[in-house]
Amino acid sequence: MRRALLPLLLAVLGLAGAGLATHSLHRAASSALQRATEERLRGAGTTAARTLEQPGFTPDAAWLRSVVEANGLEGALLVDSRLRVVLDPVGPAARPVDLLRVDATRVRRALAGEPSLSLGWAIGEARVASAYLPVRHAGAVDQVLVLEGGEAYAARQADLDRALHLGWLLSACAALLTALVAWGWAAAERRQRELATRAARGAALAQLAATVSHEVRNPLGVIRGTVELMRERGRDRLGERDAEALEDILGEVARLRRLTDDFLDLSSDRPLAGMDLDLASFLDDAARAGRAATGLAIDVESPWGLHIQGDAGRLRQVLLNLVANAARAGANRVRFQAVAEAGRVRLDVADDGPGIPEAIRPRLFEPFATTREDGNGLGLAVSRRIVERHGGSLALLPTRPGATFRIELPQTEEAR
Secondary structure (H helix, E strand, O other): OHHHHHHHHHHHHHHHHHHHHHHHHHHHHHHHHHHHHHHHHHHHHHHHHHHHHOOOOOOOHHHHHHHHHHOOOOEEEEEEOOOEEEEOOOOOOOEEOOOOOOOHHHHHHHHOOOOEEEEEEEEOOEEEEEEEEEEEEOOEEEEEEEEEOHHHHHHHHHHHHHHHHHHHHHHHHHHHHHHHHHHHHHHHHHHHHHHHHHHHHHHHHHHHHHHHHHHHHHHHHHHHHHHHHHHHHOOOOOOHHHHHHHHHHHHHHHHHHHHHHHHHHHOOOOOOOOEEEEHHHHHHHHHHHHHHHHOOEEEEEOOOOOEEEEOHHHHHHHHHHHHHHHHHHOOOEEEEEEEEEOOEEEEEEEEOOOOOOOOOHHHOOOOOOOOOOOOOOOHHHHHHHHHHHOOOEEEEEOOOOOOEEEEEEEEOHHHO
16 A cells, blocks of 8 residues: 555646646736737727827717727727717717726726726626727817727637636546556555465465375374274174264264365365366266265256366366255255356356355355354365366356356367
8 A cells, every 4th residue: 555655646746736837827828818918909999099089080880890890899989078978889879888888987097098908807707808098189088999809808818717627627637547546556456465465375274284184194094994993893892882982983084084185185285187078977977976965956057079178086076065065055956057168168056045145255265264163164265276276267156046156177179
């Protein structure tokens, strides 16, 4: 997790720097645009005002309309000192000024001889850029020329504002994406560490199991031989309770022997007896053994002609483990279903029992993972190890109801 924090921190700092740079560029561009707008409006207004000040010039609506069109304006007004319209290219004259359209304060400033510009103020949702220029006759200001740039002049500023907002939005999305990537990286790294730790623990456990199994097998053989000899020699003299005690000892010896065999399979210590197996016949044999051992109904669905290479005894052990687990879980029927797919054989072992509890699923194939008080939790771990040693895989499918295990094995070259 700590390794993911540094790139995440650097990414956040980089995004913050990019955001500040975007904001600075926006301010610089806004200032430049404002200066250009001021110069454009001031130039158009100064030229028009000088024309109005020429002796003998009589303006009309057509002339004012030409000023509007030539400078790309939205409108223009000629206003007198009483705030009445003298000339309007699109409306009647000799009417009071619409104070929602014209800034009376700026008109008064212009009548005092001070030109001014209003940039970016709004009427409703319409952004307005306007210029107020004094018009002199006989040396005195008696009229004000109002030029309205309107949305045409303010649109570029709106575009800049939208670009800034988009930039911040993209930066936020990039920050979120970076955080998600860093979180995913950290989660993947954590999973890798967990898998590595689990693998190391499993390897150490397997090695320990193999060592213990080798050490235990010989004493178990001695115990079994001694008990069997005692049973044979004392057959006529042993009481019923003594005979039952000897049988119990032999049963426990057999159980311990099976446990040591599981440990050895888990440690991959025992060699595999590879042979060509006709899958349909092999599954029929395993089904008969499973029926005899558990009493479950076992159906087999397998096309003829599929062959695999493997140790028949070990692979049968895998199937019988799955059948036994189904029986202990309360299933009544098991189905072996095999198909060939892309050079591999896919074998599903499905039962109609209650299924695997969610709590145990993540560690289902780990050694000693079990929900039964009398279970050792080695069956599925050993089964997966046997299948993997055959170049295949064993997995639990997310099916309901019941449990379905999928075994995949390489299909032999001769049968393809």
